[in-house]
Amino acid sequence: MSKLVDKEIVAKKMPSRIIRNQIFKGLFFLSTLFGLLVLGVLFYRIITQGIGYIDLDFFQNFASRRPENAGIKAAFIGTIWLMVVVAPVSLILGVGTAIYLEEYAKKNKFTSFIKLNISNLAGVPSIVFGLLGLTIFVRAMALERSVLAAGLTMSLLVLPVIIVASQEAIRSVPKELREASFAMGATKWQTVLKVVLPASIPGILTGGILALSRAIGETAPLIVIGIPMFVAFLPKTIMDTFTVLPMQIYNWTSRPQAEFQDLAAAGILVMLVLLIVMNSIAVFIRNHFQKRY
Amino acid sequence: MKKFKGFAITAMLTGVLAVATACGSDTTKEKSTSGTGDTAAKLSGEVIIDGSSTVYPIMEAVTEEYGTVQPDVRVSVGLSGTGGGFKKFIAGETDLSNASRPVKDEEKAELDKNGIEFTELPLAYDGITVVVNPQNDFVDHLTVDELKALWIDNGKTKMWSDIRPEWPKEEIKFYSPGTDSGTHDYFNEVILQDAPMVANATLSGDPNILVQGVTGDKNAIGYFGYAYYAENKDKLKDVSIDNGNGPVEPTHETIGGDYKPLSRTVYTYVSNKAVADKEQVADYTKFAIENAGKMAEEVGYISLPEADYKKDLEKLAELTK
Numbered sequence: 001m002s003k004l005v006d007k008e009i010v011a012k013k014m015p016s017r018i019i020r021n022q023i024f025k026g027l028f029f030l031s032t033l034f035g036l037l038v039l040g041v042l043f044y045r046i047i048t049q050g051i052g053y054i055d056l057d058f059f060q061n062f063a064s065r066r067p068e069n070a071g072i073k074a075a076f077i078g079t080i081w082l083m084v085v086v087a088p089v090s091l092i093l094g095v096g097t098a099i100y101l102e103e104y105a106k107k108n109k110f111t112s113f114i115k116l117n118i119s120n121l122a123g124v125p126s127i128v129f130g131l132l133g134l135t136i137f138v139r140a141m142a143l144e145r146s147v148l149a150a151g152l153t154m155s156l157l158v159l160p161v162i163i164v165a166s167q168e169a170i171r172s173v174p175k176e177l178r179e180a181s182f183a184m185g186a187t188k189w190q191t192v193l194k195v196v197l198p199a200s201i202p203g204i205l206t207g208g209i210l211a212l213s214r215a216i217g218e219t220a221p222l223i224v225i226g227i228p229m230f231v232a233f234l235p236k237t238i239m240d241t242f243t244v245l246p247m248q249i250y251n252w253t254s255r256p257q258a259e260f261q262d263l264a265a266a267g268i269l270v271m272l273v274l275l276i277v278m279n280s281i282a283v284f285i286r287n288h289f290q291k292r293y
Numbered sequence: 294m295k296k297f298k299g300f301a302i303t304a305m306l307t308g309v310l311a312v313a314t315a316c317g318s319d320t321t322k323e324k325s326t327s328g329t330g331d332t333a334a335k336l337s338g339e340v341i342i343d344g345s346s347t348v349y350p351i352m353e354a355v356t357e358e359y360g361t362v363q364p365d366v367r368v369s370v371g372l373s374g375t376g377g378g379f380k381k382f383i384a385g386e387t388d389l390s391n392a393s394r395p396v397k398d399e400e401k402a403e404l405d406k407n408g409i410e411f412t413e414l415p416l417a418y419d420g421i422t423v424v425v426n427p428q429n430d431f432v433d434h435l436t437v438d439e440l441k442a443l444w445i446d447n448g449k450t451k452m453w454s455d456i457r458p459e460w461p462k463e464e465i466k467f468y469s470p471g472t473d474s475g476t477h478d479y480f481n482e483v484i485l486q487d488a489p490m491v492a493n494a495t496l497s498g499d500p501n502i503l504v505q506g507v508t509g510d511k512n513a514i515g516y517f518g519y520a521y522y523a524e525n526k527d528k529l530k531d532v533s534i535d536n537g538n539g540p541v542e543p544t545h546e547t548i549g550g551d552y553k554p555l556s557r558t559v560y561t562y563v564s565n566k567a568v569a570d571k572e573q574v575a576d577y578t579k580f581a582i583e584n585a586g587k588m589a590e591e592v593g594y595i596s597l598p599e600a601d602y603k604k605d606l607e608k609l610a611e612l613t614k
Contacts, residue, residue: 063353145371253501
């Protein structure tokens with residue numbers, strides 16, 4: 001009579017299995033530790049270098065040739081202006097596209113071809129979007145080097161990310177919810193507006209905020225469309241020119257004087273805090289509004 | 294569920310409102326700026342500058358000072374690089390274009406084609422400084438021919454001993470500014486006569502990366518603007534250049550004088566039409582010339598002789614007549 005479990009064989013194999021378990025546990029721990037260590041070193045360097053420059057003046061002064069007078073007023077406010085354009089444009093277009101693709105579009109080859117291309121777009125180098133923005137917004141539409149031109153360019157850059165995230169969120173809404181809505185006599189539009197969208201809002205906003213975090217960190221497309229480095233004024237309308245934090249940081253890091261490197265570190269700190277705040281909001285939204293079906 | 298809907302709608306509405314208010318303020322602000330521009334002494338309007346990252350610190354300093362004289366003139370300075378700046382200048386998008394080398398013939402032809410007349414205004418001197426690692430005790434000076442032999446591409450790995458037989462048989466590591474920089478163009482032109490540069494050179498648009506590269510490698514050689522050497526004298530060793538009259542070290546005194554052929558003039562190019570049509574551009578350019586020398590010194594460049602700035606001013610006066 002054969003036994004279901006041969007204790008002897010199990011006992012023989014056990015030590016090697018435990019060791020294998022330990023090895024992989026160790027490996028995964030090391031890879032986590034590696035990332036954390038790099039982050040720790042980065043934080044340590046930036047904080048020791050930059051913290052001395054962060055005071056009220058740093059936020060109230062424009063850039064200057066004298067490190068002690070230099071500040072990020074134009075860059076900081078400029079970044080916020082950029083967000084004001086990028087957020088609504090990219091969210092409205094992105095969520096709209098995602099709803100169409102998931103809810104309305106026929107499931108045929110053409111639709112999946114479009115979806116494939118959108119995913120591919122997410123991997124296109126940002127400088128290519130800069131060239132696109134230069135040709136379309138700056139030159140053809142004559143928006144010049146305005147907040148609007150830069151905002152539209154950045155919106156294009158982050159659109160694929162938002163569309164893909166929104167698609168995922170919409171797709172994860174259970175079919176039963178839609179069917180229940182239809183069964184109650186709701187139209188397609190009513191279902192989308194009152195059932196699908198509310199259920200997918202956490203996913204959409206999380207993706208949106210992560211996309212916006214990317215938009216505030218990009219330099220290359222802005223340099224290509226000709227956004228200036230030094231401005232000693234704040235934009236008053238979206239047609240005015242401006243500068244942003246990452247450009248200011250980029251410029252400071254390439255200056256010969258060591259003090260500017262410290263200023264760059266201070267700028268990076270401000271940007272890190274801004275990003276952490278934005279990501280925290282994303283996490284908060286996800287945790288607070290998420291409902292599992 | 295209701296809470297979500299409320300949230301979604303608020304989020305969307307805020308977005309739309311933000312755009313709407315931004316657009317709304319557009320028209321009102323337009324009026325107020327044109328209103329203040331009436332008085333002759335107080336200027337307003339825009340001055341758009343782009344171009345070389347080498348010239349950028351000078352223009353940043355000038356613009357910072359200009360802000361205390363004419364706070365209502367909105368000056369913006371970009372840094373697309375000399376070549377990138379000219380592309381925008383050719384497209385008529387900028388009023389002034391900074392350049393760390395003279396305008397190329399091809400660029401001139403394109404400017405002609407677009408009917409853009411311009412005036413070249415020298416602003417300061419910069420000395421391209423050739424540097425080696427401080428541990429390198431054998432290289433003290435190089436002749437121009439040796440420099441060419443070092444940097445030209447011959448398809449082979451280069452040893453120090455290829456240049457002078459008494460030098461060690463070790464591979465040379467090259468560090469050079471990127472191909473879009475005017476510094477690279479200038480070096481290529483005067484030292485290599487436009488022949489291709491060694492293919493395995495490390496290229497970087499950020500001179501601080503080059504400083505780090507040369508600092509960290511005993512067999513490294515690199516070149517960049519004098520200001521970067523001046524700030525890192527303790528970490529780098531400069532190489533004197535022999536142009537046939539004995540070795541000359543790049544210093545504040547020799548750049549623009551005996552330090553040849555790596556002394557260069559940095560320029561700004563101003564659109565004649567912009568000077569004639571826009572009072573603020575003319576005024577800014579005048580201010581820039583008057584202050585360029587002092588500002589250049591402050592940010593690590595060498596000022597031109599007084600007479601050269603006078604010449605610039607005369608050229609400008611011609612345009613505003």
